[in-house]
Amino acid sequence: MPEKDQAGNGEAEEYASIWQRLERPAKPPRTTLTHEQIAATAVAIADEEGLDAVSMRRLAERLGVATMGLYRYVRGKDDVIELMVDAIYGEEGMPETAPDWRATLRGAAWGLRGLILRHPWLVQVTASSGPLTPNLVARTDRLLASLESLDLDADTRMVVVTTVASFVSGTVGADVGLDRLMRREGVARMDDLRALYASRMMWLLGSGRYPAFENYIRQGVRKDESEWRFELGLECVLDGIAARLGI
The missing domain is CATH 1.10.10.60 (Homeodomain-like)
Structure with missing residues (x-):
């Protein structure tokens, strides 16, 4: 049978996290x-x-x-x-809190965006819930605390925090995927990537089956402005939270 942990609480040694093991008394140093x-x-x-x-x-x-x-x-x-x-989350530091919940979550969202862009592999690790590490939990704790003055129950506060985080992960994950595609194709500019895929795009548009998409392709002028898209999307998410919850 697995050895019990030092706390004697019956938790199997094989399930103890690295964080639990690090807090145990150290063995003689080597x-x-x-x-x-x-x-x-x-x-x-x-x-x-x-x-x-x-x-x-x-x-x-x-x-x-x-x-x-x-x-x-x-x-x-x-x-x-x-x-x-x-x-990585220690590198980010704790999100700054502001008197307004919206400003706190907005700042945290931009901070997380920067973190993922600096370390794109983070998208893979946090695609689901991600590992529970002290700095990650401390970040979540800080954001939950910023909502405690509102008339929201604990479950709703967590939904607010995770909804904003999911928006960031999804949006920045798409940017990371696009960057990987460009690296794989050996191009440095979006115009070069479009040139490579021009024949596919023209076939799709020429089919006449996707008129709304064609309208975007021909009329959209901010396709490459990832910061603008992120800002607008984030504001829409925050607006939706505020409207739905009356906060």
Whole structure:
């Protein structure tokens, strides 16, 4: 049977998170690495080459240690990803709170957008709920607290916070996907990408089946203004929250 944790509360050792293990009394040191070094190195690899490039072997090579030596600090890649996510949200810092809930959530949304654009692999990690790390939970806690003065129950406050976060992840995720496509096609400008896909687009428009889409393609003038699209979309989300909840 799995060994019980030190708190004696019956939780199986195999389910203890890295954060629980880090708070336990340290064993006699044989330390050559820190968890901060592991996180920073893994983040650097992911930023350069993508999340799939982060492996225990690659991480050990970059850190200059034996692969098995890493297992003194982490159990595997899942632990490494948790350390990475926590480091990234620590980089962002806590969202600034304002007297107005809307200003707080708006600022947090722009902050999260910048974070994902700097670390595009974050979209993969947080596509669902994402790992529960101290800095990520602290961020959520700060945003929930900014809504406590409103006449909303706890469930509704969480829906407000997660709705804004989902908008950010979805919108910026599309931008990240477009950037990946451009890299794969070897182009640096949207006009170059359009030229590559011109024949496909002309076939679609020429079919006459998509008149509203054709109208957008021919008349839209702000297709490449991602910040403008993000700002308008965010304001629509916040307007919808305010109207629906009467806040």
